Amino acid sequence: MKKTIILLACTGLFAYACGNGSAETPTDGSTPSSMVADQPADDGKGVGEIKEVALNNPLDEAMVARGLGIYDLKCSACHKLTDQRVVGPGWKGVTERRKPEWIMNMTTNVDMMLDKDPAAQKLLEECLVRMPNQNMSLADARDVLEFMYSNDAK
Numbered sequence: 001m002k003k004t005i006i007l008l009a010c011t012g013l014f015a016y017a018c019g020n021g022s023a024e025t026p027t028d029g030s031t032p033s034s035m036v037a038d039q040p041a042d043d044g045k046g047v048g049e050i051k052e053v054a055l056n057n058p059l060d061e062a063m064v065a066r067g068l069g070i071y072d073l074k075c076s077a078c079h080k081l082t083d084q085r086v087v088g089p090g091w092k093g094v095t096e097r098r099k100p101e102w103i104m105n106m107t108t109n110v111d112m113m114l115d116k117d118p119a120a121q122k123l124l125e126e127c128l129v130r131m132p133n134q135n136m137s138l139a140d141a142r143d144v145l146e147f148m149y150s151n152d153a154k
């Protein structure tokens with residue numbers, strides 16, 4: 001079982017190779033804007049398309065239930081719901097450690113997060129396994145986030 005997981009994680013490494021390498025090089029000899037402007041201070045929201053997440057209070061139980069289903073299928077092999085680490089960190093307290101935007105970026109954009117986000121890189125150093133891309137839609141990622149809040153509320 002462990003072996004399969006590690007194999008899976010390795011294929012994730014290769015799948016990454018073709019990223020979004022569209023570096024614009026200005027023809028006038030100036031520094032590409034991507035090299036100067038693209039490094040804003042770390043706001044804890046991670047790297048990716050999710051900039052703002054509106055939270056539900058109280059939690060949306062239908063989303064929690066869908067999130068649990070997705071967790072069972074796609075995440076539970078590596079993540080426990082306690083604070084115990086298996087392959088990846090346990091999820092207990094994750095909604096207190098991380099901003100919701102960070103969690104959703106990590107779920108939907110893991111390759112870029114592991115390459116660019118300091119907190120994700122620190123986790124990689126601890127876990128030594130690259131979390132594979134789970135091909136999660138934004139809606140699925142949002143359901144799993146709701147489930148994480150529900151897990152932390154208990």
Ligand code: HEC
Binds near residue numbers: 075087103107124
């Ligand atoms: C093959 C194992 C594996 C699977 C499957 C997996 N992850 Fe991960 N996950 C990891 C590892 C390992 C890390 C730590 C970062 C690293 O080393 O890449 C991590 C880190 C995370 C973190 C950050 C946790 C923290 O404490 O900050 C989140 C959030 C996360 N994963 C969400 C998910 C979701 C959502 C799914 C299912 C859709 C999932 N992961 C499936 C291995 C996995």
